[in-house]
Amino acid sequence: MTNSPAQVFAGKKGLITGIANDQSIAYGCAKAFRTVGADLAVTWLNDKARPHVEPLAQELQADITMPLDVAVPGQLEAVFKEIAGRWGKLDILVHSIAFAPRADLQGGLLDCSAEGFAKAMDVSCHSFIRMARLAAPLMKDGGTMFAMSYYGANRVVPNYNVMGPVKAALEAVCRYLAFELGPRGIRVHAISPGPLKTRAASGLKDFELLLNEAARKAPLGELVDIMDVGFACAYLATPFAHRITGGTVYVDGGANIVA
Numbered sequence: 044m045t046n047s048p049a050q051v052f053a054g055k056k057g058l059i060t061g062i063a064n065d066q067s068i069a070y071g072c073a074k075a076f077r078t079v080g081a082d083l084a085v086t087w088l089n090d091k092a093r094p095h096v097e098p099l100a101q102e103l104q105a106d107i108t109m110p111l112d113v114a115v116p117g118q119l120e121a122v123f124k125e126i127a128g129r130w131g132k133l134d135i136l137v138h139s140i141a142f143a144p145r146a147d148l149q150g151g152l153l154d155c156s157a158e159g160f161a162k163a164m165d166v167s168c169h170s171f172i173r174m175a176r177l178a179a180p181l182m183k184d185g186g187t188m189f190a191m192s193y194y195g196a197n198r199v200v201p202n203y204n205v206m207g208p209v210k211a212a213l214e215a216v217c218r219y220l221a222f223e224l225g226p227r228g229i230r231v232h233a234i235s236p237g238p239l240k241t242r243a244a245s246g247l248k249d250f251e252l253l254l255n256e257a258a259r260k261a262p263l264g265e266l267v268d269i270m271d272v273g274f275a276c277a278y279l280a281t282p283f284a285h286r287i288t289g290g291t292v293y294v295d296g297g298a299n300i301v302a
């Protein structure tokens with residue numbers, strides 16, 4: 044390798060959505076992409092989240108910082124308008140966003156309301172399609188898109204409830220987008236991290252049990268951290284991974300292979 048890691052992404056532009064705090068998976072992704080030289084756009088959910096995210100955006104020397112609630116009409120379009128105006132292109136897109144109403148998340152799937160199901164699916168899954176539609180025209184030299192999934196997409200994980208079907212849909216969305224965008228040199232990955240103690244995870248019942256189980260099962264013997272996820276994404280966005288697309292990439296110490 045002639046390039047130092049810091050130069051691999053020099054001049055590359057990445058939009059990172061889903062940073063809530065310094066424990067967010069999106070923050071690990073942002074840090075990893077910045078470490079290898081990418082310029083970043085970072086979003087926060089709303090005014091309440093902004094004071095937690097803005098210092099992180101500053102630390103990451105983000106060129107663009109903006110609010111983004113994918114459920115608010117026009118906000119996603121505004122982010123991409125800013126990116127088009129400031130950068131004129133995009134190379135990397137990270138969707139690290141999930142939401143389900145608490146009552147629907149904490150009850151069993153049988154009791155999930157139509158409204159709660161639709162909300163979870165819209166924020167956690169369809170928003171990735173909307174993002175991809177806006178990002179693709181800016182990925183003029185190709186690009187890489189990521190969405191965060193979880194093992195509960197394919198196997199029943201107790202207490203994951205409505206998010207299981209939502210993540211299954213998200214993984215299917217990644218496959219179909221990879222198919223549609225492949226001819227334009229755009230690759231799409233579902234990333235499936237092992238459990239991480241984040242704010243989103245705190246909404247799941249008995250999350251500690253999941254952490255213990257993951258550590259026990261993982262052949263590599265340890266829980267993953269957000270930088271493991273970030274650097275896996277960074278690798279997948281390099282030319283070294285330019286023939287990989289559409290699949291679900293597990294970053295879980297191998298836990299998914301163990302019964």
Ligand SMILES: NC(=O)c1ccc[n+]([C@@H]2O[C@H](COP(=O)([O-])OP(=O)(O)OC[C@H]3O[C@@H](n4cnc5c(N)ncnc54)[C@H](O)[C@@H]3O)[C@@H](O)[C@H]2O)c1
Nearest residue numbers: 061062063067068088112113140141191238239241242243
């Ligand atoms: N923590 C885990 O164990 C784990 C494991 C696998 C996958 N994931 C997935 O990783 C992703 C990131 O979650 P995390 O664990 O880092 O937690 P997190 O709470 O740090 O991040 C979730 C993010 O979603 C954002 N969000 C929620 N509703 C939104 C909306 N309407 N518009 C825009 N943003 C919105 C929140 O602001 C927050 O930044 C999620 O898709 C989650 O399902 C998490």
